[in-house]
Amino acid sequence: MIRTHMLLFPVLLGLLAGGCGSKSGLSDLQQGMAAFGEKNYAGAIPSFTRAAKRITDSADLYYTLGLSHLYLGELDPAQAAFNAALELKPGHGEALACLGQIAYLQNDLPKATACFERALAAASSDANKASILTSLALAESGREHHDLARLHLLRAQKLDRQYAPALYNLASLYRDKFNLREEALDNFEMYLRIADKGDKHYGKALNNVKRLRDNLERTQAEEVEAVRRDPAAAAKLLQEGMRLQFAKQYAKSAKAYRDALAEDPLTFNAALGLATVYKLQGQRAEAMEAFKRAAEISPNHQDSYFEAAELALQLKRTAEAAKILDRAIARSPFNPAAAELMARIRYAETRLPEARAYGEFYLSLLRPGDKNRAAYEKWVKSLPEK
Numbered sequence: 001m002i003r004t005h006m007l008l009f010p011v012l013l014g015l016l017a018g019g020c021g022s023k024s025g026l027s028d029l030q031q032g033m034a035a036f037g038e039k040n041y042a043g044a045i046p047s048f049t050r051a052a053k054r055i056t057d058s059a060d061l062y063y064t065l066g067l068s069h070l071y072l073g074e075l076d077p078a079q080a081a082f083n084a085a086l087e088l089k090p091g092h093g094e095a096l097a098c099l100g101q102i103a104y105l106q107n108d109l110p111k112a113t114a115c116f117e118r119a120l121a122a123a124s125s126d127a128n129k130a131s132i133l134t135s136l137a138l139a140e141s142g143r144e145h146h147d148l149a150r151l152h153l154l155r156a157q158k159l160d161r162q163y164a165p166a167l168y169n170l171a172s173l174y175r176d177k178f179n180l181r182e183e184a185l186d187n188f189e190m191y192l193r194i195a196d197k198g199d200k201h202y203g204k205a206l207n208n209v210k211r212l213r214d215n216l217e218r219t220q221a222e223e224v225e226a227v228r229r230d231p232a233a234a235a236k237l238l239q240e241g242m243r244l245q246f247a248k249q250y251a252k253s254a255k256a257y258r259d260a261l262a263e264d265p266l267t268f269n270a271a272l273g274l275a276t277v278y279k280l281q282g283q284r285a286e287a288m289e290a291f292k293r294a295a296e297i298s299p300n301h302q303d304s305y306f307e308a309a310e311l312a313l314q315l316k317r318t319a320e321a322a323k324i325l326d327r328a329i330a331r332s333p334f335n336p337a338a339a340e341l342m343a344r345i346r347y348a349e350t351r352l353p354e355a356r357a358y359g360e361f362y363l364s365l366l367r368p369g370d371k372n373r374a375a376y377e378k379w380v381k382s383l384p385e386k
Helices: 006-019 023-037 041-055 059-072 074-086 092-107 108-122 127-141 145-161 164-176 182-196 202-226 231-246 251-265 270-280 284-297 303-314 316-333 336-348 352-365 371-382
Strands: none
Touching: 006 092, 023 041, 023 059, 023 270, 041 059, 059 074, 059 092, 074 092, 092 108, 092 127, 108 127, 108 251, 127 164, 145 164, 145 303, 164 182, 164 202, 182 202, 202 303, 231 251, 251 270, 270 284, 284 303, 284 316, 303 316, 303 336, 316 336, 336 352, 352 371
16 A cells, blocks of 8 residues: 555644634544544544535545545545545645556556656655655556566665565566566565564565575575586686686687686686687677676676676677666666666667666766766657656
8 A cells, every 4th residue: 555644644733733614624624533543444434524515625635535435445435535635736646646546456557657657746755755656666567567667666765775665566576577586585585674574565575585595495406416516627727717818818718718617617707707708809699608607606796797788789689688687787776887788778679768767767876977967868868758
């Protein structure tokens, strides 16, 4: 549920303090507040309805009436109340967010997206923006716009690092849509560290952590058992490869690195050296595969992902480039280089709204005084939003 109800009591207390409406209207409003505070939404509705007949200029009152209906699952009267709030105050962000929630529940995802976007534009606090961005991500994911969903969740995290639902939904997105199990596990674990144990998703997250961890440990154990390793022999060949590379004998250096990997397939520096030598020789396809192998051996080595993705883009293998970079972004989400490269990949695929979204995210990570900002921002703004 969207985090809007936290603003309810300050809004209504302000309404009472303003002294608007008749005495009976204020009395009904007070009774409605008391019932709502006790989660007696069925009892709050008649009081708020009577109050609305006397207090006719309050968008917040209609919004509160709509929330009461929404919490009871009464979507049609809730929608009518939120629309009434917007008639009085067209920029009522909380009402817009709730209309987005109703559209999402009714599976009208384009309408949900439009409502959430308007609500986001009206939101003032980082906490509210994080909540709305998370809801917007769910709507975009439902429309198979997984890039946009990921970026909305990352923006939500950037705004409010303690907003647990963003982590839970990002973990689910990585597991279900990107097939990134390790990264999904990381995000579920981070969610558990900050979420309230009473949260309805807490138990699900615990189960997901157990299943993912068991699956990954079993897979890794099977892979290790299947690998024949001779680290000592690999180390000697690695040193030989490095010596030959320094001497610019690249073909012989590449063979030494390949032999080192044959002796121990988990020798990261041999894979990285092989990739570098292939790149120096202009063998882009071979270099790309070697950089991918280096990233598999050492999954947190960002440069290996970037090099592999850049080479895949040069080879016009854009789908492969994006898949490589997906893991880099999942492991280091606020690295500007990854956002910039993904913007170029989506542009090459003529997926221009996604290119713009990654470009905007890159700009949000860039230092304000960066000398390339103005030109890059001009390019980003030239791309269509939808």
